[in-house]
Amino acid sequence: MDLRQLRYFLAVAQEKHFGRAAQTLNIVQPALSMQIRALEEELGGALFVRTSRSVELTEAGKLFQAEAQRTLDQAEFARRSVERSLRGETGTVRIGFAGNAIFSGQLMQDLRFFRKQYPDVEITLKEIPPQQQVEAILAGQQDIGYTPDHSKTLTDGINVKRIGEWAFLVALSNEHPLAEHPYFTFEMLSGEPLILYDAHDTHEKLYLLLSQKLKSALRVAHRSDSSLSVLALAAAGLGIVLVPEPLKQVNIPGLVYRSLSASELTANLLMISRSDETNGAVSAFLALKSQGQG
Structure with missing residues (x-):
């Protein structure tokens, strides 16, 4: 059983006719009939009562109709959720900051702009001493750091962008x-x-x-x-x-x-992050900054 078969089944249940369902699905009727038979064989019984003029659902077919629709809805929800995550529209961005990021106004400005573009992303903030930010990012405990320049910002695996002086x-x-x-x-x-x-x-x-x-x-x-x-x-x-x-x-x-x-x-302020970032929301935050936004 696959999602395609569920869509075929629901089309027949909706149209109550194999010919019209095949047209809706843009496939030939024999292919549709073959897929429905395969589905019925897998389930172990008939889903439709076929007559010369129409097709009606059996009791098992009515039960399967509700479950099939629920499954397709969940699959669509999962697809859209993952797509939004990959685009950076959902998820979490964990930001560590040193004091100058606050007093300069830079961090708040960036957060306001990002929130307008990605309102569903969760932001967490934590004040972290500058030299601990690099370690936290590499350990996966934080995603982005706002820090003054120091020796550890030259660490392999860390991207650095100067954002204030x-x-x-x-x-x-x-x-x-x-x-x-x-x-x-x-x-x-x-x-x-x-x-x-x-x-x-x-x-x-x-x-x-x-x-x-x-x-x-x-x-x-x-x-x-x-x-x-x-x-x-x-x-x-x-x-x-x-x-x-x-x-x-x-x-x-x-x-x-x-x-x-x-x-x-x-005195300067840097934005630091992982070089191999894969989190969509974090990548979106960094992309806005790279484009000069915020």
């Missing part, structure tokens, strides 16, 4: 002696306790540049993987932190922001 600012307590200055230079950070993101380890661009500029006067006092945490530490007077420019909209009591005179240093 900003200047760095200095954030510090308003009671700090240097808070009266409208802008900072690297030299002004010499010997000051600095607060760094965990992602800015000894291999990263910011740390290397600070090491080059400050040499032995580089003093890292605290580290954290959260934007709010580094800002809170700075507001408490525990050190000075360099943050991407979009974070200046975060208003924390006792915290002030100052410009940093360092054109050679910028």
